[in-house]
Amino acid sequence: MELQEILETTGTCRFYARESVPAATLVRVLDAARYAPSGGNRHPVRLVAVRDPDKRRQLAAWYLPLWKAYLKNVRAALPAAGSVPKLLANADHFAEHLAEVPVLIVVCAVLSDLYATDRGLGRLSIVGGASVYPAVQNLLLKAREEGLGTA
Structure with a gap:
């Protein structure tokens, strides 16, 4: 490429395939x-x-409440910003299924x-x-x- x-x-x-990397x-x-x-x-x-499924589930459990709080704020601002429901629905799907992604890369500094x-x-x-x-x-x-x- x-x-x-x-x-x-x-x-x-x-949206991710579930095949291992x-x-x-x-x-x-x-x-x-x-x-x-x-x-x-x-x-x-x-x-x-x-890669470990239990660790991915734990990361998802930590992520999801923060995402939901963010999503609530974004939805509250939608009337002023214009509607982006499909983007939000896709992002919410990602958050709900984060643990199913075959490998998560955590970036630290x-x-x-x-x-x-x-x-x-x-x-x-x-x-x-x-x-x-x-x-x-x-x-x-x-x-x-x-x-x-x-x-």
Whole structure:
């Protein structure tokens, strides 16, 4: 697959096949993240691939109440923002079935390794995320190249 096609077709996937992801494929996807730039070349990103069904169910149990609270707020704002019911229905389906996704990748960051030039401003750092987002983008693009969906 050519890069342009990957860029044009990497979207959010809310419906997943239940087939297992081969280990070699998963390694290639995870490995792509390490080539991303990061502030101060510190590479704070850590990735955890979760295949175990019990752990996926636990992650889903933690995620779902937060999603439902967010969804309630979004629905309350819909009259002002315009209706997007299909997008919300698809996202809600994803949340309800999160534990069924064959592998979940949890993106973490070592906060002390974030090169955040906006620390000490009395708010959460915005700049620090710039050391995380490129790694995630690499992961998403590589997953697409490998034929995997991502959200």
